[in-house]
Amino acid sequence: MALQAGLTEECKWGVPCFTFTNRNVVMLFVFKESCGLSFFRGEELQDPANRLETAGPNTRSGRLFRVT
Secondary structure, X not given: OOOOOOOEEEEEOOEEEEEEOOEEEEEEEEOOOOEEEEEOXXXXXXXXXXXXXXXXXXXXXXXXXXXX
Protein backbone atom coordinates (compact mmCIF):
# COMPACT_ATOMS: atom_id res chain seq x y z
CA MET A 1 0.00 0.00 0.00
CA ALA A 2 2.86 2.37 0.79
CA LEU A 3 4.36 1.91 -2.65
CA GLN A 4 0.96 2.42 -4.30
CA ALA A 5 0.66 5.68 -2.35
CA GLY A 6 3.83 6.96 -4.02
CA LEU A 7 6.29 6.33 -1.20
CA THR A 8 9.79 5.02 -1.85
CA GLU A 9 11.06 1.99 0.06
CA GLU A 10 14.54 2.17 1.57
CA CYS A 11 16.39 0.21 4.22
CA LYS A 12 17.30 2.37 7.22
CA TRP A 13 18.38 1.17 10.65
CA GLY A 14 18.09 -2.37 9.28
CA VAL A 15 14.32 -2.17 8.64
CA PRO A 16 12.09 -1.08 5.74
CA CYS A 17 11.53 2.67 5.83
CA PHE A 18 9.21 4.50 3.42
CA THR A 19 10.03 8.02 2.33
CA PHE A 20 8.45 10.81 0.30
CA THR A 21 10.66 13.45 -1.31
CA ASN A 22 13.62 12.15 0.74
CA ARG A 23 11.77 12.57 4.06
CA ASN A 24 10.99 9.66 6.36
CA VAL A 25 7.26 8.93 6.61
CA VAL A 26 6.77 5.48 8.11
CA MET A 27 8.82 2.41 8.96
CA LEU A 28 8.04 -1.15 9.90
CA PHE A 29 9.07 -2.43 13.32
CA VAL A 30 9.23 -5.86 14.92
CA PHE A 31 9.54 -6.37 18.66
CA LYS A 32 9.45 -9.59 20.67
CA GLU A 33 5.68 -9.48 21.28
CA SER A 34 4.42 -7.07 18.63
CA CYS A 35 5.01 -5.51 15.23
CA GLY A 36 3.57 -2.57 13.37
CA LEU A 37 4.13 0.79 11.79
CA SER A 38 6.01 3.74 13.21
CA PHE A 39 4.92 7.11 11.82
CA PHE A 40 7.56 9.81 12.07
CA ARG A 41 5.00 12.64 12.26
CA GLY A 42 2.12 10.63 13.67
CA GLU A 43 0.78 13.51 15.78
CA GLU A 44 -0.53 14.99 12.54
CA LEU A 45 -2.68 11.93 11.75
CA GLN A 46 -6.34 11.78 12.66
CA ASP A 47 -6.89 8.93 15.12
CA PRO A 48 -10.58 8.76 16.11
CA ALA A 49 -10.23 5.11 17.28
CA ASN A 50 -7.24 6.08 19.45
CA ARG A 51 -5.04 3.29 18.03
CA LEU A 52 -1.80 5.27 17.80
CA GLU A 53 0.49 5.38 20.82
CA THR A 54 3.60 7.37 21.65
CA ALA A 55 6.89 5.54 21.31
CA GLY A 56 8.20 6.74 24.66
CA PRO A 57 7.89 9.41 27.34
CA ASN A 58 10.07 11.92 25.45
CA THR A 59 8.52 11.35 22.01
CA ARG A 60 7.08 14.52 20.51
CA SER A 61 5.71 13.69 17.09
CA GLY A 62 6.25 9.98 16.41
CA ARG A 63 3.39 7.50 16.86
CA LEU A 64 3.19 3.72 16.74
CA PHE A 65 0.46 1.52 15.36
CA ARG A 66 1.08 -1.76 17.18
CA VAL A 67 -0.27 -5.24 16.32
CA THR A 68 0.13 -8.13 18.75
